[in-house]
Amino acid sequence: MLRYVLRRILYAIPIALGVSLVCFSLVHLAPGDPLSAVLPETATPEQIAEIKADYGFDKPLPIQYLKWLGRALVGDLGSSIKTGRPVMQEIAPAIGNSILLALAAIVLAFCVGCGLGVLAGYVRSRAADSVVTAVAITGVSIPHYWLGMVLIVIFSVEMNLLPASGMGAPDWQHMILPAITLASIPMGIIARSIRASVIETRKQEFVQTLYAKGLPARKVFRHVAKNVAPTVMAVMGLQFAQMLGGSILVETVFAWPGTGFLMNSAIFTRDLPILQGTILVLAMLFVAMNLAVDILQMMMDPRIKRN
Amino acid sequence: MSTITTTTPAPGAAAAPVAFRRASKGFWHTVGRRLARDPITMICAVILLLIVLAALFAPWLGLDDPFKQSMARRLKPFGYQGHWLGTDELGRDMLSRLVFGARMSLFTGFVPVALATLIGGSLGVVAGYAGGRVNMIIMRCIDVFYAFPSVLLAVAISGFLGSGQVNGLVSLTLVFVPPIARISESVTTRVRNEDFVEAARATGAPTLSILFTHVLSNVLGPILVYASSLISVSIVIASGLSFLGLGVTPPNAEWGLMLSTLRQAIYVAPLTAILPGAMIFITSMCFSLMSDGLRNAMDVKV
């Protein structure tokens, strides 16, 4: 099994390198000369020379990439054009906030999705299936930034119940609306996937055998849950990773100070080092999460262990 | 059952002209008939048709000029002085802007998917049919792009390219190429291993002919179903890009852009502010449901 884990990690390395290459080349997409893209507004000639040497703009591209990669690996992602502070310093608190929001959203999505999915899996009726499908399709089709605005209109503007934006004290109140909005996407997907998994597990003969042995339904459910768990974990892990990377829209609507909000302001101020750094960190997190989900799934399912 | 005759004409005898009775229509005809019987799909089709027609014929529908501003008439409620859906934050007629916005939103939603289907589909089919090294190289490159969450990739590319409609189209197309390529590759690999493809190869047919006659006809269905499911996603992300200030720029009318500029008005005219988003939702939902209907009609397990 250890061999499988190592092989999986080995496979992820070229992907991670490829991702870093894509992030590196992003700067060269921008119109204009890449040097001016990373220069702070007020730069002294010494600073310019220093940056030139750091990035190696006069050297050929592969060398530039390697220099950039080398610095990125030790955490040096350049400095923000706007504030002059190191990019890493700006990103670190933002990531924390984004993870917090994503966690809240995934827990919420799991509770609702799980409830719906298990219910639909046990109550095999047309109506239940329709509800689950409706939730799933709605969740995928609805523009979540719009949903956020609608929720703001209902709960903040009209009912004045919850704060509309920002992050302040008390924290949990500010988190409710964004979390619900963000949770709308995976909720349907989780519900659908759980439902399909539950149905398939219950169809299997070992479940019938358990019932025939006289086991109470509650205990049978535990067995069913054990079989459904790997799939659910995988889906949840992937959705969590997606939310982390795709939270920019929701964070913008609610002015939640996470990585998405950071990227948004970086776009407006053309602060490309921040933009590039954030994208790199988020993409790497995504790759790492995919890897973790794969390994976790393999560990939980004894059938995959054999090589 | 039909009678199987075992008497055969002598070899070399010319076949007598026979009258053919077409026993069944083709595959797509059957799919069309099944679609027509599905009520949800039909309703969505009607709604979409209305929206598309309105978008196509927008300049000739006798609507107000979507660009005409009026400081005096900002954020008026529904029905004010002939503005059926009120006015926006610069005094422009909402109904007209929504209809003209449909042109932009549908365009930036549909074109990237179409382009990505062409590019990603070709890549995937080539990779799937070729197998081996070629497959591995192509799919590994695709995997790198697949390692980004879609919204992040779209924002990344757009963010660096700059705003503008063309840049938005480019970034969205790049976002959709990897998933379509993946699906195409897996379906093509499955078809390629079927016996009838082997039988075609056994006749010594040139590869291109096998691809077009045998592989493509069986692979197109699942690919199109998947691509159609991406249209709704594309509309949402495209509008999302405009919402962030990438993609379409003011003063153009586009639903996502309108949502963004109306955000400040949310306290004053909440209903007007959320109107463009409702359009995105309805359009996206209809495409989603139709795609589901298409999948059911084609009995595709993708």
Place this chain on the structure above:
Amino acid sequence: MMISQETQRAPASAPIGHVAHNGESDPKRDRGGPAQPMLIVRDLKKHFEIGGSALGKNKTVVRAVDGVNFSVAKGETLGIVGESGCGKSTTARLLMHLIVPDSGDLIFDGEEVNRVRGINIRDLRQNMQMVFQDSYASLNPRLTIRDSIAYGPRVTGVGKAEALARAEKLLGMVGLEPGMFALRYPHELSGGQRQRVNIARALAMEPRMLILDESVSALDKSVEAQVLNLLRQLKRELNLTYVFISHDLNVVQYVSDRVLVMYLGQVVESGPVGAIYGGARHPYTTALLSSRPSMDPRRRVKTPPLSGDPPNPINPPSGCRFRTRCPHAQARCAEEAPVLAPSPLDPGHLAACHFPQAAPAKAA
């Protein structure tokens, strides 16, 4: 030398199965003469690698076909029998060159296949076609059966109208009335009908030899009998040579002139059908034959049934591969691999065994 480079081809209006006479240059002309075997297979090998890491270590090798020798005479039906995993289907695909052999020679009508001075693969495909087992999977669900049959001729240079006419004629020859069936789709036909279509499709290329890979195995018994009769009839009318692969011993006995028995990628016995079924010399053949249930209670076979585990082509036993299941195995069998040797009574009857049985076993 490639005859196809010369100008004269057989006339397009020639009936199906037309074998060119002297004066016509045709890739399908009988070049070797009646004494030349249609196909000679020499030391054919194919190994597959499975598993192992991406870096190339730890790959296990499946020796699917490991040194197969036989020949097929013109106009005969050669049956190939064996259990699953013995390499029959792989051999079929190697003959058709759908898989490239690792080593070994194929000689078709006196010309080496895929060699500089022999016959190229394209012309080989004009001469040799295959009928597959799974009748449904071997037909493109999107094409009418007429188009499926006409596809082969069309892509090898035959005009559209003529290809369609040929397809309809073939439908008639295999017993499916063109007026009713030409425009149908595969899912509208029964298994037996589809297999007839497959035969028609193979014949559309006007081959001289057909390889039938488990072609009747998936059919109901009554339908199977009809298709076998059809095959017999077609062979006579079109002057064909067959290689008939099956795991069903009775069917092979019914259709074959000569029989080849395969085990774990090698030929263990070959000979005329009467000799094999009436007096098998290899213990495996004897065991196979005795595993057929007999309707006659008086015909009880005394030889012991097969024992031991089914074969694993990844790690075959040393020496004689059958020794782990052979009731007559001795020390020599583990050290030395036996080669096909003729029987003293009949040079055409070969067995690869150190201790071939002299006494004939009773056939069912």
